[in-house]
Structures are given as C-alpha cells and as structure tokens.
Amino acid sequence: MAETQGIRLQKVLSQAGIASRRAAEKLIVDGRVEVDGRVVTELGTRVDPDASVIRVDGVRVIVDDSLVYLALNKPRGMQSTMSDDRGRPCIGDLVETRVRGNKKLFHVGRLDADTEGLILLTNDGELAHRLMHPSHEVPKTYLATVAGSVPRGLGKRLQSGIELDDGVARVDDFAVVDAIPGKTLVRLTLHEGRNRIVRRLLAAAGHPVEALVRTDIGAVSLGEQRPGSIRALRRDEVGRLYQAVGL
Numbered sequence: 362m363a364e365t366q367g368i369r370l371q372k373v374l375s376q377a378g379i380a381s382r383r384a385a386e387k388l389i390v391d392g393r394v395e396v397d398g399r400v401v402t403e404l405g406t407r408v409d410p411d412a413s414v415i416r417v418d419g420v421r422v423i424v425d426d427s428l429v430y431l432a433l434n435k436p437r438g439m440q441s442t443m444s445d446d447r448g449r450p451c452i453g454d455l456v457e458t459r460v461r462g463n464k465k466l467f468h469v470g471r472l473d474a475d476t477e478g479l480i481l482l483t484n485d486g487e488l489a490h491r492l493m494h495p496s497h498e499v500p501k502t503y504l505a506t507v508a509g510s511v512p513r514g515l516g517k518r519l520q521s522g523i524e525l526d527d528g529v530a531r532v533d534d535f536a537v538v539d540a541i542p543g544k545t546l547v548r549l550t551l552h553e554g555r556n557r558i559v560r561r562l563l564a565a566a567g568h569p570v571e572a573l574v575r576t577d578i579g580a581v582s583l584g585e586q587r588p589g590s591i592r593a594l595r596r597d598e599v600g601r602l603y604q605a606v607g608l
Contacts, residue, residue: 478575
C-alpha cells in the first residue's frame with residue numbers, strides 16, 4: 362500500500378476502542394500489534410481497516426462498526442429461532458423490540474425451549490458460521506439440576522464417554538456445584554453441538570435433567586444477565602471468539 366493511502370494504525374486502534382491514541386502508539390512501539398501477520402513497530406504505518414487483519418497481543422481487532430455482537434439470556438419456554446411459524450414465543454420477538462435496525466442477525470447455538478441461557482446474536486456471518494461448524498466447536502458450559510445425589514465416579518464416567526444412539530458423547534469438565542435435599546446442581550463443559558446433548562447424556566448416565574442453563578460459550582459468560590436481557594459483547598470477548606475459530 363502506498364504511504365499516502367489508508368489510515369494511521371494508531372488512529373485505527375483508538376477508533377476501535379482498543380486504547381487512547383497515545384496508548385495505541387506505545388502498543389505499536391512495543392511490538393504488540395500485527396497487521397496481516399506481520400509485527401508493525403513504525404508509528405507512521407498506514408493501513409486499510411476494511412482489508413487488513415489487525416491483531417493486538419494475537420487477538421483480532423474488529424474495526425467494522427456495522428457489525429453487531431450480542432449476548433442474549435434466552436428464557437425458559439422460548440424457541441431459539443428468529444421467527445416461529447406456529448406463533449410460539451421466540452428470540453426474534455426479543456430482538457425485534459430491543460435491537461432496532463439489525464434484522465439480519467444470526468443466532469449462534471440453539472437451546473431447546475425448556476433450556477434457558479446464553480445465545481449469541483451477530484450479523485457477522487463468517488464468525489457465526491465458524492462458531493457453529495463442528496470443526497470449530499468452542500466449549501460450552503452448562504449448569505444442570507438433576508434429581509437425587511450424584512455418585513462420586515460420575516465425572517470420570519462422563520469424561521470417558523457414554524454411548525448414545527448417535528454415537529459416543531463425552532464432557533471436557535464436570536463438577537458438583539451444590540447439593541440440596543433431593544437435588545444436585547452440576548456444572549459440565551463440552552464441545553458437543555448435537556441436539557439436546559446435555560439432557561441426553563445425563564439421562565443416559567441415569568440422572569435426568571430437571572432444569573438446565575447454558576452459562577458460557579467460549580470466552581463469553583452469562584454472568585449476572587437476567588433471563589430475557591440482551592447485552593453487547595465487549596471487544597475482548599469478540600476478539601477471543603475470533604481467536605477460538607481461527608479468524
């Protein structure tokens with residue numbers, strides 16, 4: 362690119378909300394900024410923000426302000442679709458009333474109607490496609506309430522894998538969070554994206570799910586979000602999602 366073309370790199374970083382102009386200059390001088398795979402340390406460097414891939418500390422910087430990245434806490438009893446031909450409540454209803462002008466949103470990660478929790482919404486088609494593709498399955502974490510008490514070896518059994526009707530399924534991580542009379546709250550993390558996989562896996566292990574919430578997708582966590590609420594993802598969350606799918 363000719364020296365006179367493009368926008369100064371420190372200006373692009375500050376406009377993207379990464380740091381103030383002065384702090385962005387220090388990031389560049391310290392060798393923490395890459396443009397198209399090359400570390401750039403020259404402050405006069407100009408880039409085309411629409412064409413260049415810019416990373417800070419290895420995490421991609423999103424500079425297109427038309428892109429929308431949202432976290433939704435889907436309430437129980439709602440369909441994980443943007444519209445429903447049977448008139449049932451769906452996440453499109455929430456988006457319609459709260460996110461004006463962003464009708465072309467993809468939802469990342471379906472949940473069955475009885476499950477509540479985190480769903481990502483974005484108009485970034487490439488990121489959405491990769492997040493949903495089996496080869497890039499990012500870890501997802503769930504809190505499940507099951508009946509009765511849980512035997513000590515259940516975690517190891519789930520990590521080893523359990524045969525389901527469509528193949529073996531296993532978890533990456535398992536922990537008992539709380540036990541109350543007659544019920545146990547467990548946390549499990551898995552890469553699987555198959556339909557109702559958590560419910561089927563725990564049922565096959567002899568512990569049918571009574572209530573289920575998805576709390577995390579990759580670097581994005583539900584935190585204190587109330588059911589039905591929507592929030593914009595932070596820039597570091599978006600960057601880490603990009604990192605997880607190799608963008």
